Amino acid sequence: MKIWSMLAVFCLQGCLLDLYGGDPRVQMRNRCGTYRVEELRAGDPDQPAWSRVFDVPVDSGKVSEVVDLPMAGDLRMSVRLVSVSGGDTVVPFALSTDVGGFVQVDVWEDAQRHPVLRY
Amino acid sequence: MHRALHPRSMGYVDLAQFQTLSPGSRMEHAQFGRLEGFTEIRRATAVVMGPDSAATTRWGLEGSYQTGGWTSDLYLVSPPELNRQQSSWSAGLAGSSQDLSLYGAAGFHHASRTQWRGPAGYIDGPVSNGGWGFLRWKRGGLRALVDADGIQNGRLAWLPDPEAFRPQVRWFWPQVEGSLGWVRSDANPWSEGDAVAGDLRVPILDDRVMVRLDAGGDGFHFLQVGSSIDPQGMVGLDLTWAVRDDQAYPGARLRLPVFTLSVNDPDEWYAHGNSNRLVWSLRFVMTWEDGQTMYAPGRRPIPGEPSP
Numbered sequence: 035m036k037i038w039s040m041l042a043v044f045c046l047q048g049c050l051l052d053l054y055g056g057d058p059r060v061q062m063r064n065r066c067g068t069y070r071v072e073e074l075r076a077g078d079p080d081q082p083a084w085s086r087v088f089d090v091p092v093d094s095g096k097v098s099e100v101v102d103l104p105m106a107g108d109l110r111m112s113v114r115l116v117s118v119s120g121g122d123t124v125v126p127f128a129l130s131t132d133v134g135g136f137v138q139v140d141v142w143e144d145a146q147r148h149p150v151l152r153y
Numbered sequence: 154m155h156r157a158l159h160p161r162s163m164g165y166v167d168l169a170q171f172q173t174l175s176p177g178s179r180m181e182h183a184q185f186g187r188l189e190g191f192t193e194i195r196r197a198t199a200v201v202m203g204p205d206s207a208a209t210t211r212w213g214l215e216g217s218y219q220t221g222g223w224t225s226d227l228y229l230v231s232p233p234e235l236n237r238q239q240s241s242w243s244a245g246l247a248g249s250s251q252d253l254s255l256y257g258a259a260g261f262h263h264a265s266r267t268q269w270r271g272p273a274g275y276i277d278g279p280v281s282n283g284g285w286g287f288l289r290w291k292r293g294g295l296r297a298l299v300d301a302d303g304i305q306n307g308r309l310a311w312l313p314d315p316e317a318f319r320p321q322v323r324w325f326w327p328q329v330e331g332s333l334g335w336v337r338s339d340a341n342p343w344s345e346g347d348a349v350a351g352d353l354r355v356p357i358l359d360d361r362v363m364v365r366l367d368a369g370g371d372g373f374h375f376l377q378v379g380s381s382i383d384p385q386g387m388v389g390l391d392l393t394w395a396v397r398d399d400q401a402y403p404g405a406r407l408r409l410p411v412f413t414l415s416v417n418d419p420d421e422w423y424a425h426g427n428s429n430r431l432v433w434s435l436r437f438v439m440t441w442e443d444g445q446t447m448y449a450p451g452r453r454p455i456p457g458e459p460s461p
Contacts, residue, residue, distance in 0.1 A: 054175070083185065083272040104272070105188045106176065107188040110184070132176065
């Protein structure tokens with residue numbers, strides 16, 4: 035009975051997305067030494083419509099947990115970084131992902147210690 | 154022109170659900186960017202004529218309601234949190250005269266502004282109002298849709314003979330039909346610009362097998378082979394080969410009593426202009442008519458024709 039009710043709820047909530055791999059997923063990897071990755075955002079960088087604060091801030095050399103994005107496509111994303119000195123930096127970037135896709139985004143820093151994203 | 158719209162018809166009900174089965178419907182969101190998802194549309198249309206089946210002159214009402222649009226996933230009851238919806242409705246009057254072999258209807262169509270729901274929801278696009286009308290006299294037909302920008306599309310048609318025929322005596326010319334018209338760019342599902350368009354249907358085996366070719370000034374649209382198991386045309390299979398943007402779209406439509414199940418049905422593209430690779434539709438169509446109608450006694454129209 036429990037299984038049938040779960041199946042019914044599953045069907046009512048939508049099921050086709052799971053056949054194609056589910057929501058797209060993103061994972062952040064921190065390769066810079068002066069920033070910590072704290073938050074992933076979608077929409078306006080300063081007033082995002084969607085955001086995900088990482089349970090554990092991503093320190094240098096670490097990777098974040100895998101985050102499910104609520105939508106797929108050519109997205110306007112941004113990431114909030116916190117420098118070792120305590121200042122916040124928001125870096126916008128464009129992310130292209132399909133339904134069921136997975137993207138790993140690396141955070142580097144250039145010669146001037148500015149954050150750079152590669153994916 | 155819906156095949157249930159003829160002087161002997163008492164009306165019809167058409168319930169339809171149309172949806173894409175693969176992700177690919179791209180839609181621009183002001184905040185998030187160009188999103189990839191699915192399209193799901195639901196539509197209900199009805200025409201009811203009166204006063205009764207014995208009357209040779211009838212008057213009636215037409216009404217329809219459609220809702221749906223882009224979603225991040227398909228749904229059965231309510232759309233997922235992030236979705237883009239638009240609702241539209243139409244209302245009209247219809248009249249018919251069996252003595253004059255005449256049927257006509259005209260009405261008003263309204264489409265609401267599209268609305269993004271979920272995170273960063275907003276209302277987008279203008280309201281759209283327009284008019285529609287169609288006329289059938291004997292084997293001639295005329296259909297037109299207009300809005301504030303002028304004529305959206307119009308067709309002149311040569312329709313099947315509404316009188317009953319016996320396949321053993323003659324079956325070709327009574328079933329031949331064709332149309333020629335023009336469609337504006339924003340309503341053209343086959344190309345980006347305005348285009349002349351038309352189709353031709355010819356039977357090739359009694360009332361059991363027919364071939365339909367649809368093309369226009371923008372090139373070949375589709376070829377359809379339709380077959381009916383029963384002489385009433387209620388059960389059959391139509392196979393389609395369509396080409397758009399240099400891509401092939403094979404399709405199939407299974408006609409059952411009352412229900413029509415189809416994949417990549419080009420008639421649905423006329424209604425919704427969807428460009429996804431895999432489109433599924435389910436229609437429930439019931440028509441009310443008296444005994445001697447259309448091609449043979451008791452024969453019912455074939456569902457799947459574009460509704461107004």
